[in-house]
Amino acid sequence: MNRTVPTLPPNTTALERTIAVACAELVNVPVPLRELWNADRCPVALLPFLAWACSVDRWDDNWPESIKRGTIKASYFIVSPRLINLTLTLCRGDESDQLDISLDDSDGKLALPPRGAQIALALG
DSSP: OOOOOOOOOTTOOHHHHHHHHHHHGGGGOSSOHHHHTOTTTSOGGGHHHHHHHTTOSOOOTTSOHHHHHHHHHHHHHHHTTSOOEEEEEEEETTEEEEEEEEOOOTTSOOOOOOTTOOOOOOOO
């Protein structure tokens, strides 16, 4: 492990020096962080964590590696355009009205408006 201390000004606090040393050691991480988010390059042992981060709903550790990587890659096109949760709050003086909307589209049958569409809701 390389314990190189970066060049810092004399008024650097102990916390800042510790953070600088920790960040300097990131160079020694064997897998570039960029590759951990790539389904094709992520180490096999870390694929379940990448799947969780990509909101993969169904996962089986017994799947072959190609299926695992394909599932993670496909999840981007399934999850990214979908509205999963929305909270609206209207504040009026001392009161606030809150509306929670949760949509479950796990079966893929929910018709969602395109990204950027505006939805009007009248409460009364």
